Amino acid sequence: MIFTIFGATGDLTTKKLIPALYVLFSDDQLPSHFIVNLIGRQPFENDLFIEHIKGQIEGDFPEWDAFKTHLKYIKMDFTDEEAYGDFQSYMKSINVNSAQERIYYLATAPRFFPIIAKVLVENNLVVRSNMRDKIIFEKPFGENLETAKSYNHLLLGLIEESQIYRIDHYLGKEMLQNVLMVRFANKIFESIWNHHNIEHITIYAFETETVKQRGGYYDRSGALRDMVQNHLFQTLALVAMDQPNGLNDRLIKDEKVKVLENLEFSSPMIYGQYDGYLSEKGIPSDSKTETFVALKMSVNTQRWANTPFYLVTGKKMNSKRAAIVITFKNSNFFFESGQPEKNTLTIEIAPREGIALTFNGKAPGLQSYVMPMKMDYCHLCNVMGNTPEAYEKLILDVIHDDASLFTRWDEIESSWKVIDQLEQLKKYERLHIYKDESEIIERLKSEWGQFLTYL
Numbered sequence: 129m130i131f132t133i134f135g136a137t138g139d140l141t142t143k144k145l146i147p148a149l150y151v152l153f154s155d156d157q158l159p160s161h162f163i164v165n166l167i168g169r170q171p172f173e174n175d176l177f178i179e180h181i182k183g184q185i186e187g188d189f190p191e192w193d194a195f196k197t198h199l200k201y202i203k204m205d206f207t208d209e210e211a212y213g214d215f216q217s218y219m220k221s222i223n224v225n226s227a228q229e230r231i232y233y234l235a236t237a238p239r240f241f242p243i244i245a246k247v248l249v250e251n252n253l254v255v256r257s258n259m260r261d262k263i264i265f266e267k268p269f270g271e272n273l274e275t276a277k278s279y280n281h282l283l284l285g286l287i288e289e290s291q292i293y294r295i296d297h298y299l300g301k302e303m304l305q306n307v308l309m310v311r312f313a314n315k316i317f318e319s320i321w322n323h324h325n326i327e328h329i330t331i332y333a334f335e336t337e338t339v340k341q342r343g344g345y346y347d348r349s350g351a352l353r354d355m356v357q358n359h360l361f362q363t364l365a366l367v368a369m370d371q372p373n374g375l376n377d378r379l380i381k382d383e384k385v386k387v388l389e390n391l392e393f394s395s396p397m398i399y400g401q402y403d404g405y406l407s408e409k410g411i412p413s414d415s416k417t418e419t420f421v422a423l424k425m426s427v428n429t430q431r432w433a434n435t436p437f438y439l440v441t442g443k444k445m446n447s448k449r450a451a452i453v454i455t456f457k458n459s460n461f462f463f464e465s466g467q468p469e470k471n472t473l474t475i476e477i478a479p480r481e482g483i484a485l486t487f488n489g490k491a492p493g494l495q496s497y498v499m500p501m502k503m504d505y506c507h508l509c510n511v512m513g514n515t516p517e518a519y520e521k522l523i524l525d526v527i528h529d530d531a532s533l534f535t536r537w538d539e540i541e542s543s544w545k546v547i548d549q550l551e552q553l554k555k556y557e558r559l560h561i562y563k564d565e566s567e568i569i570e571r572l573k574s575e576w577g578q579f580l581t582y583l
């Protein structure tokens with residue numbers, strides 16, 4: 129296998145892709161003969177670059193010396209079409225077996241997708257219909273509906289859909305994969321999974337990080353395009369979809385698309401930018417890019433009627449955390465000695481992976497007081513070793529030609545349609561500058577109400 133990463137000096141390659149490949153290597157999941165080409169434009173010498181990468185990743189890597197012999201840094205400007213001639217000769221020199229798997233990972237901003245894919249095909253580095261040649265495209269796929277459509281059109285003129293892997297690593301996360309299992313394998317949940325019983329659903333993903341060195345990329349994107357269009361909409365689709373006729377990839381995606389095509393939003397939307405953003409490297413001093421967004425959505429299907437779906441994401445928050453919180457309606461039964469609380473089902477995505485259900489019961493003692501109780505399942509506590517990281521799972525899926533956890537074009541198209549509308553309306557919304565998490569969350573609660581206690 130020849131695995132080539134475009135964007136070798138980027139954050140994604142260092143923090144996620146190299147560690148994922150290392151784990152697959154140490155678990156004997158990679159073919160015995162493999163090379164990882166790392167393409168970047170900076171003038172690194174091979175050994176120095178590999179040491180540089182090692183210096184930036186956290187954790188123990190006891191088999192690093194064996195692993196690093198498979199890594200090769202290639203200095204190349206990937207927008208320079210001429211440069212691919214040398215790359216092609218190099219690939220021929222290492223491609224001893226014509227049945228060899230050639231996987232290209234475009235860990236770059238989306239605007240580079242068309243040029244890289246085009247030149248790879250022109251140089252026979254990817255051959256149409258050769259299912260051993262595959263290209264992985266990082267999220268977001270496009271910057272808006274128009275660019276996403278044009279990239280997709282161009283790609284389908286070059287290669288087959290089955291050679292295209294549009295990655296959204298959220299779908300590789302254990303608890304996202306668990307959503308359908310929890311919903312459809314349990315009568316107790318699926319039978320009440322509708323607007324008759326559910327009051328509202330919140331999906332949130334908070335990061336502590338600022339944009340750091342990624343200002344140039346982030347300022348063109350913002351939270352809507354960087355997080356909502358992909359991670360949050362994909363999560364919402366899994367939570368809100370109807371039961372498919374079977375658990376096969378196509379049927380599941382068909383149901384997800386129905387959700388995405390029926391998304392509606394309502395005001396107020398809350399946009400924020402962390403204080404200090406304008407001083408970050410690569411950010412224009414008058415930038416209005418949002419680093420926080422909170423949306424109230426609804427899914428216009430029979431199942432959901434007017435149930436609100438709150439989507440919230442932000443940078444520079446107090447802690448990194450992501451979860452889905454399903455809040456059920458009030459019980460109709462009233463007790464003299466206390467009011468039952470609303471049941472909640474929380475699917476924790478990060479940092480802890482788990483599921484918690486709150487319910488009401490009798491407090492211990494002679495009196496008949498109602499008391500909130502909690503059943504808590506910790507996913508990590510019950511497995512031997514570590515659960516796989518999303519990127520490990522997804523890279524392995526590409527090697528095994530399994531596209532079920534990758535996004536299909538129509539999912540992306542319907543997501544961009546909604547985001548484009550939101551981008552238009554954003555201009556009329558106030559941008560709140562927040563010093564810290566508490567400031568922006570207080571703002572959110574003052575607009576939407578104090579009920580979002582779990583945020």
Ligand SMILES: NC(=O)c1ccc[n+]([C@@H]2O[C@H](COP(=O)([O-])OP(=O)(O)OC[C@H]3O[C@@H](n4cnc5c(N)ncnc54)[C@H](OP(=O)(O)O)[C@@H]3O)[C@@H](O)[C@H]2O)c1
Binds near residue numbers: 143297
């Ligand atoms: N960072 C994450 O954890 C993460 C997670 C999920 C998805 N993503 C997505 O992954 C993509 C890349 O993210 P990132 O954080 O890795 O971005 P990044 O840190 O800005 O990296 C982009 C890479 O592209 C390289 N590059 C740009 N133009 C080039 C050229 N003409 N020739 C060769 N190399 C060139 C940059 O090289 P230089 O160093 O020379 O500028 C850098 O290595 C984005 O679309 C992002 O949304 C990132």
